[in-house]
Amino acid sequence: MLFLTRAEHFNAAHKLFHPGWSQEKNEQVFGPCANENWHGHNYDLFVTVKGQADPETGMLIDAKKLSGIIRERVIEGLDHKNLNLDVPYLKDKLCSAENLTVAIWQQLEPHLPAGVQLHCIKLNETPRIHVEYFGS
Amino acid sequence: MLFLTRAEHFNAAHKLFHPGWSQEKNEQVFGPCANENWHGHNYDLFVTVKGQADPETGMLIDAKKLSGIIRERVIEGLDHKNLNLDVPYLKDKLCSAENLTVAIWQQLEPHLPAGVQLHCIKLNETPRIHVEYFGS
Amino acid sequence: MLFLTRAEHFNAAHKLFHPGWSQEKNEQVFGPCANENWHGHNYDLFVTVKGQADPETGMLIDAKKLSGIIRERVIEGLDHKNLNLDVPYLKDKLCSAENLTVAIWQQLEPHLPAGVQLHCIKLNETPRIHVEYFGS
């Protein structure tokens, strides 16, 4: 069993905001992340897949092909976007790094080729905050 | 002459947008950076000052003190903010990395202690886009 | 199950030194790390916790709150300190990266809030030497 990780990145705006709460309560719970006017991040995304190397090509999956799938299914919908406003699959969710990580798994998992299993989505919101999800 | 650089960072939302242009023209000129709903970045800021080391302390300036000045005069006003909406001194400016770099110089320069000259503001908007300004 | 990692850092002096051995034997076993006069490092600390995201906040734990706990329970006692002389819980231990990693686990683990489990302490003593401990 081999594990291959492809790193990608995207830039986006968001805020942490619970629509059922007052602005005061949102600020109390989320601090400056609740700024009504948004803030943003350069997100680093690490997608790890696992499986066997193909005996003929020596590759688990062509890293360029994996990059293409990630860009089509994930990056295009998130890069230079407002996570709360522009992303249909995040519409009714709190745009925390945790929820975003799980949502990226769900977007990507159905589109990997046969023989390649999604193992981990790792998302670095800042150089000091990293979230990982392994699918369950 | 010695040069001391202090690295700080902040997260913010912005868009590139000329108010005198249509949304189409803004998108044509600025591409995805013109997204009406904003996007954002983790900005890395490098402030370089120059001068002589104090013979008694061996220091040009205490790096913690320099950090405190940068945080008070620059970071507090930018971190977790919307650059276009929340920052008085950027109100009528295009929030490009270039204009932001010059504006940070102007905010910081008057507040450095005697004997310490501001030499360079370097701002990394992403790991691949860096702007430097030396004051003129 | 989600995993959230918070990165922190501290600077400290130490030496590798077995009090029951001669200085020669210490130098033979530990090499330049046994220098009687100490040496030091910028330590990078990565604390990983695991659990469920809170349905209301979308967060496993507020990263700022986690950072506060780590700083109070770990960083304040280690930063700008001599690990061999200044840290009560390392007093009779060899201050290797391995022992320090386990000791950080023990300091931090009792202070995490309900619903958040400590998963891993990772300590980078240098960019080329990393130690991980998972609690057993």
Added chain:
Amino acid sequence: MLFLTRAEHFNAAHKLFHPGWSQEKNEQVFGPCANENWHGHNYDLFVTVKGQADPETGMLIDAKKLSGIIRERVIEGLDHKNLNLDVPYLKDKLCSAENLTVAIWQQLEPHLPAGVQLHCIKLNETPRIHVEYFGS
């Protein structure tokens, strides 16, 4: 159980090339990696071992000693080399990052001292492509 990782690096040339295929088919499958005239990389290698810390030394293994074993058994044979032409144990293999990672495991694993188990070989071919192998 503790895990210790040592980072090393080497520079090498290679190409992805199946000898039973035409140059056209190789280029179709491997893209620019099939360039007949070779290309190359700065490889970052992370070797993780696991075991107990020695009660007397506080160390799982002296990181300098581990580095010495990795350099003798792996780096010397790969650094400033052509992976396809100069490395006996890669002679009949496709020099993919996946196959290279497994081959490094096989070179290193028999030479670790008693009490120290090889846990993971991680190889970064570029900053955006990482392969991990855990031995089976």
Added chain:
Amino acid sequence: MLFLTRAEHFNAAHKLFHPGWSQEKNEQVFGPCANENWHGHNYDLFVTVKGQADPETGMLIDAKKLSGIIRERVIEGLDHKNLNLDVPYLKDKLCSAENLTVAIWQQLEPHLPAGVQLHCIKLNETPRIHVEYFGS
């Protein structure tokens, strides 16, 4: 005057080799870099341009446009190539980092738009070897 840097990268094979010297003399002068069978690197390229920000756009030059020029004029001809064999403008030159840096300046400088001056080409051959050229 503002300075904008765009980071790009490419992977390539090369060797250091003087055609008028014996293989022995080449190995004596260039060490393992003279390996007849080539070795290679992940090169990090930093292109710095200077000029005034356009008052309407706030930009010195659109970083995406600058990236496009660098890719067309420099990266496409070097990425996944053998510097000694595949690059017409390096044909009769020693493919040292120094000569490559100057050659990249010469390739790029004529193609920058009016109002934008090339200031510096910085090339990192490895994380520990960096070359800079300012045009004279």
Added chain:
Amino acid sequence: MLFLTRAEHFNAAHKLFHPGWSQEKNEQVFGPCANENWHGHNYDLFVTVKGQADPETGMLIDAKKLSGIIRERVIEGLDHKNLNLDVPYLKDKLCSAENLTVAIWQQLEPHLPAGVQLHCIKLNETPRIHVEYFGS
């Protein structure tokens, strides 16, 4: 004119301490850096030299040779040392990053080969504090 930078690193202990002052005054001026029992850092050192590339070798100076000079003249005397106690040329100086940077220049400058001029010593005491000295 070409500029070549070689990166090296060393680990050391130090404290900021003025012998003519009380411990209270030292702590008031230098804060936690005045801890009597020392603290320490992983220092990153960047040595930049300038000159012409040799027409025969294409190199300003062999980076391995430059590394050897830096290690012999600077690193060996500082690595795994106490800067205040173990380094003769720092004996009566405050071991600030500023003074250390100037002292490294003085140690290294006389030992560079003909045709190679020292241009800059850059010392990163932490990832957020960098000092540069250009020789005057």
